[in-house]
Amino acid sequence: MRTVLRATVAMAAAALAAAGCAGGGGETGGGEAAEPLTVWQYYGDESMPTGKPFYDLVARYEQQTGTDVEIRFIPFDDFNRTLTQAAAAGDGPDVALINAFDTAAMAEAGVIEDLTDRVQEWGEQGHYFPTGWETTQVDGRTYGIPHLADAYAVYYNTEMVQEPPTTWAEMESTAAALAAEGRAGLAVSGIEGAEGATGLLIRMLAAGAQPTEIDSPGGHAALASFQRMVDSGALSQGFLTWTEDDAKNQFATGQAAMMINSATYVNILREENPDLQWSVAVLPSETTGQTMLSAENLTIGATSDDPDRAWDLISFMQRPEELQTYLPDRNKLPARDDVPGTAEDPVRAVFAEQLQQAWAPDAALAPHNTEVLTALQGALQQTISGTPVADAARTAQAAIDEALGTS
Incomplete structure (x- = not known):
């Protein structure tokens, strides 16, 4: 063609x-x-x-x-x-x-x-x-010539967080410690579709797994990490219905002490929430500390x-x-x-x-990136809903392999 x-x-x-x-x-x-x-x-x-x-x-x-x-x-x-x-x-x-x-x-x-x-x-x-x-x-x-860029980092409320987490183990423990009645430690989008896979993708990269490798030790570790955060109250189970705008609203209103989100919200927070005390830190690292471009x-x-x-x-x-x-x-x-x-x-x-x-997805992955991210979100949703990590990862991997023509 x-x-x-x-x-x-x-x-x-x-x-x-x-x-x-x-x-x-x-x-x-x-x-x-x-x-x-x-x-x-x-x-x-x-x-x-x-x-x-x-x-x-x-x-x-x-x-x-x-x-x-x-x-x-x-x-x-x-x-x-x-x-x-x-x-x-x-x-x-x-x-x-x-x-x-x-x-x-x-x-x-x-x-x-x-x-x-x-x-x-x-x-x-x-x-x-x-x-x-x-x-x-x-x-x-x-x-082509790159026109502009956007990336994800950690926003944190400086009145609640003195030192932002630098590892994912610290992210889990810090977010859990900040959780209180009516407040989560962390907000991130988890909505159905590609948008809701961003947090999981970032966590997989930190664990050394590529987004196409959900059924791997790194993919399993990422899913288990999100499950632990929900179980501890660090992350509201409602995040599965949140867009990135919703995550921003949780953070802006003090219902979340931290959020993972893009630079899109820098000016929005400054203009809409001038009294909010906040800053930004690079993402927690493990094997890597990569963001999504x-x-x-x-x-x-x-x-x-x-x-x-x-x-x-x-x-x-x-x-x-x-x-x-x-x-x-x-x-x-x-x-x-x-x-x-x-x-x-x-x-x-x-x-x-x-x-x-x-x-960023390479030339081979780019045409199928949305399908892959959608499969990742499906694994995340299954895990939070009670499906064993290995089973959720296996189902998502089958969908990814089919999308890539490697099954």
């Missing part, structure tokens, strides 16, 4: 070039004004808090360069299908903001352009955190008729001084290590430190 799509995209691009549609400047060959650059993204429209900062960033590019840019918002669930179909029809965008873990599949399908030569001339790849940069690589070539990459569409201006926009969006303004509004972390102001904010500095130890 990918071979057919690649051929279709290539033929469409060739047809455009033969028709004289490809360009690289502000005017067409006939002296007419260039068509607006097109950018597709799934953050949200201009009225949404997740979308407006992106529109504002692009507006600054328009003001500084005189280039017109048309932004199209496509909901996440429809994004990849729409982008792939448009590329096959020769009508994709100039710039596509895609999920970092879809980069390899989009490159192999011929949907996005190889940026290797541009990146080598640019020379700024050394500023990016390694795990994020690895998501842009396919067979030794570069197909969440990220997007900026790419150039394979059928873009103006790749030079598309690259100019991408490189503008990654200027450290622009990211310094954009990222706090977007409530995310920089994907690179030279953005001014990050080190000066003690909370964001911790997240930047945590990003040095980040896990």
Whole structure:
């Protein structure tokens, strides 16, 4: 299927070039004004808090360069299908903001352009955190630029927690000691689906198990750890119904002394709960102290008729001084290590430190990541509901192996 799509995209691009549609400047060959650059993204429209900062960033590019840019918002669930179909029809965008873990599949399908030569001339790849940069690589070539990052760490109430736990044994004992009537020691999302697997995935990584290895000593240890926390009251059994927003609410209202959550909630807590006394620490470690990376990459569409201006926009969006303004509004972390102001904010500095130890699905796992995470959450739910750890892990492993085609 990918071979057919690649051929279709290539033929469409060739047809455009033969028709004289490809360009690289502000005017067409006939002296007419260039068509607006097109950018597709799934953050949200201009009225949404997740979308407006992106529109504002692009507006600054328009003001500084005189280039017109048309932004199209496509909901996440429809994004990849729409982008792939448009590329096959020769009508994709100039710039596509895609999920970092879809980069390899989009490159192999011929949907996005190889940026290797541009990146080598640019020379700024050394500023990016390694795990994020690895998501842009396919067979030794570069197909995207990391746009931003998000990661998970431990939030803790400084009026309740003097020293945050540094190991998972300490996390269990500290959370249990903090549990009181109406309060848990720890809050984390455990809701059905991929979102509710994040805490378990992090715990598995700490135990030395990959997310595809739930039926392993490390996977069993992670499940048993969550079971002990529920049994001790350190973690409310209700966490199985909590989204990440719910976990934040538990922490913000003092119903949990700690939470594992992403950097998304830094500004939210600061703005919505100004009296709450809290800080952030890196995740507890065991074999490792890895976090889970969440990220997007900026790419150039394979059928873009103006790749030079598309690259100019991408490189503008990654200027450290622009990211310094954009990222706090977007409530995310920089994907690179030279953005001014990050080190000066003690909370964001911790997240930047945590990003040095980040896990992301590789090219083989990425297309099946949601299925794998959903299976992990199923094992967690079974364990908390009373199924023996070994049985829950075995059932989940069978689902994972089937999703990966290794059964």
